[in-house]
Amino acid sequence: MSVLTTINQRKHFGGTQTRLxxxxxxxxxxxxxxxxLPPQASNGQRVPVLYWLTGLTGTDENFSTKSGAQRxxxxxxxxxxxxxxxxxxxHVPNDEAYDLGQGAGFYLNATQAPWQKNFQMFDYIxxxxxxxxxxxxxxxxxRAISGHSMGGHGALMIASKLPQRFVSVxxxxxxxxxxxxxxxxxxxxxxxxxxxxxxxxxDTVELLKAHGxxxxxxxxxxxxxxxxxxxLNTDALIAVAVxxxxxxxxxxxxxxxxxxxxxxxxxxxxxxxxxxxxx
Amino acid sequence: MSVLTTINQRKHFGGTQTRLxxxxxxxxxxxxxxxxLPPQASNGQRVPVLYWLTGLTGTDENFSTKSGAQRxxxxxxxxxxxxxxxxxxxHVPNDEAYDLGQGAGFYLNATQAPWQKNFQMFDYIxxxxxxxxxxxxxxxxxRAISGHSMGGHGALMIASKLPQRFVSVxxxxxxxxxxxxxxxxxxxxxxxxxxxxxxxxxDTVELLKAHGxxxxxxxxxxxxxxxxxxxLNTDALIAVAVxxxxxxxxxxxxxxxxxxxxxxxxxxxxxxxxxxxxx
Numbered sequence: 001m002s003v004l005t006t007i008n009q010r011k012h013f014g015g016t017q018t019r020l021x022x023x024x025x026x027x028x029x030x031x032x033x034x035x036x037l038p039p040q041a042s043n044g045q046r047v048p049v050l051y052w053l054t055g056l057t058g059t060d061e062n063f064s065t066k067s068g069a070q071r072x073x074x075x076x077x078x079x080x081x082x083x084x085x086x087x088x089x090x091h092v093p094n095d096e097a098y099d100l101g102q103g104a105g106f107y108l109n110a111t112q113a114p115w116q117k118n119f120q121m122f123d124y125i126x127x128x129x130x131x132x133x134x135x136x137x138x139x140x141x142x143r144a145i146s147g148h149s150m151g152g153h154g155a156l157m158i159a160s161k162l163p164q165r166f167v168s169v170x171x172x173x174x175x176x177x178x179x180x181x182x183x184x185x186x187x188x189x190x191x192x193x194x195x196x197x198x199x200x201x202x203d204t205v206e207l208l209k210a211h212g213x214x215x216x217x218x219x220x221x222x223x224x225x226x227x228x229x230x231x232l233n234t235d236a237l238i239a240v241a242v243x244x245x246x247x248x249x250x251x252x253x254x255x256x257x258x259x260x261x262x263x264x265x266x267x268x269x270x271x272x273x274x275x276x277x278x279x
Numbered sequence: 280m281s282v283l284t285t286i287n288q289r290k291h292f293g294g295t296q297t298r299l300x301x302x303x304x305x306x307x308x309x310x311x312x313x314x315x316l317p318p319q320a321s322n323g324q325r326v327p328v329l330y331w332l333t334g335l336t337g338t339d340e341n342f343s344t345k346s347g348a349q350r351x352x353x354x355x356x357x358x359x360x361x362x363x364x365x366x367x368x369x370h371v372p373n374d375e376a377y378d379l380g381q382g383a384g385f386y387l388n389a390t391q392a393p394w395q396k397n398f399q400m401f402d403y404i405x406x407x408x409x410x411x412x413x414x415x416x417x418x419x420x421x422r423a424i425s426g427h428s429m430g431g432h433g434a435l436m437i438a439s440k441l442p443q444r445f446v447s448v449x450x451x452x453x454x455x456x457x458x459x460x461x462x463x464x465x466x467x468x469x470x471x472x473x474x475x476x477x478x479x480x481x482d483t484v485e486l487l488k489a490h491g492x493x494x495x496x497x498x499x500x501x502x503x504x505x506x507x508x509x510x511l512n513t514d515a516l517i518a519v520a521v522x523x524x525x526x527x528x529x530x531x532x533x534x535x536x537x538x539x540x541x542x543x544x545x546x547x548x549x550x551x552x553x554x555x556x557x558x
Contacts, residue, residue: 071347
């Protein structure tokens with residue numbers, strides 16, 4: 001098992017915000033992540049966990065500093081686990097563009113050189129990280145997952161593929177149909193190769209079309225989102241979501257793509273997840 | 280009058296977060312600041328204003344992205360005005376250290392070369408900026424002031440010198456007695472010269488000793504603050520505050536110096552100010 005090293009720890013809303021690092025066997029590099037434990041977790045109580053997946057170019061720090069989630073998580077008694085967006089390091093392949101390589105892992109398992117050795121984010125997020133969390137922190141077996149933009153894609157895609165692992169899923173401005181937008185086409189062709197059949201295994205709209213989803217699902221996207229038209233394919237998500245029993249996909253009037261949007265609706269998403277995490 | 284240019288504008292908690300810039304006559308450079316207007320301000324209503332002063336090395340963006348203040352300001356109907364921490368630009372004097380020059384204006388009017396031409400932050404914060412705000416935004420004449428660290432010093436010092444301008448003052452981890460700590464001694468000697476009599480005009484503890492303060496005042500500092508012992512002089516502030524009619528200075532157990540601390544107590548500070556701003 002990886003040894004966890006604490007980088008820093010801060011009291012926050014009565015709970016504890018901790019940044020840690022560990023040697024990831026799955027990714028072949030040192031990985032950082034952050035954990036927020038609510039005050040309830042220091043009383044010997046095991047608490048449920050929301051996993052948060054960050055967008056392109058981000059790290060665990062974007063959500064940790066800008067989302068305002070800890071205030072609500074402290075009230076509700078939820079742990080928050082916030083991984084990085086890709087493997088990192090000088091020996092890890094990279095690309096000069098912001099939307100490929102480090103900071104842009106797309107939460108999938110790469111099959112193509114030079115990426116396939118390190119870019120195994122799907123396995124990291126669904127296996128190695130939760131195993132570490134569940135062995136080292138006072139959490140129970142209730143998990144939810146959410147994320148923003150590339151991380152919204154990650155959350156919806158992962159919940160679609162492993163619905164038994166989660167009680168609920170949500171997303172903010174997700175890249176909902178990556179095989180039909182420039183960001184996704186660039187990443188999928190680099191990480192997965194040219195056969196678009198292989199892309200469908202990581203595409204939310206395709207997964208939902210093929211398998212449905214009975215999990216409660218909540219998605220918000222702003223009408224002033226600067227990536228709405230070219231990258232997000234929200235209408236394609238709506239078209240498939242209307243056939244699901246527990247899915248709501250909403251447009252939020254006038255909001256754009258940043259954490260000014262995310263933080264505005266964070267409390268509502270956390271209370272949505274808490275309905276199921278605390279049930 | 281300066282012309283205001285909008286750099287960006289984002290919907291946030293139903294209100295509007297705007298970043299602007301203008302040519303400052305007082306500071307002799309282009310200055311950026313941010314304004315949050317709550318939803319109430321778009322209904323033709325004039326709202327009261329909280330001015331926020333940021334700490335060393337910061338800009339208007341620290342508070343704007345990390346404090347969580349807009350959520351509460353939107354509920355209460357408060358505008359937030361967030362200036363930068365110093366004059367800026369290639370032609371503006373600077374120092375290699377993080378605690379002198381750009382990013383470290385200490386909210387005073389410098390008298391010494393090379394600083395005195397641009398480093399007139401006291402006049403900027405108390406004259407030029409509020410004049411701009413009151414001419415360009417739907418605000419009324421109720422003002423409060425708060426800040427963090429160097430900005431906590433600024434808020435307490437400015438409210439002590441101009442109590443008639445504000446209805447209330449608060450601070451997070453303020454540098455309360457700058458003439459008795461390394462940060463303050465370095466800055467005051469550079470900006471104000473070697474005569475310590477001149478320093479007293481910008482030192483909160485000295486101002487409160489000399490003139491008292493009848494304004495409601497709330498100060499929070501964490502017991503785990505890494506600057507508590509050497510820089511903040513909180514005990515000296517407590518010693519003078521206990522003689523004031525409306526002052527509370529509190530230690531918060533286990534909290535350190537960052538916005539993880541600030542955001543934890545932000546709602547309580549805003550509700551404290553709202554008691555007077557909305558009276």
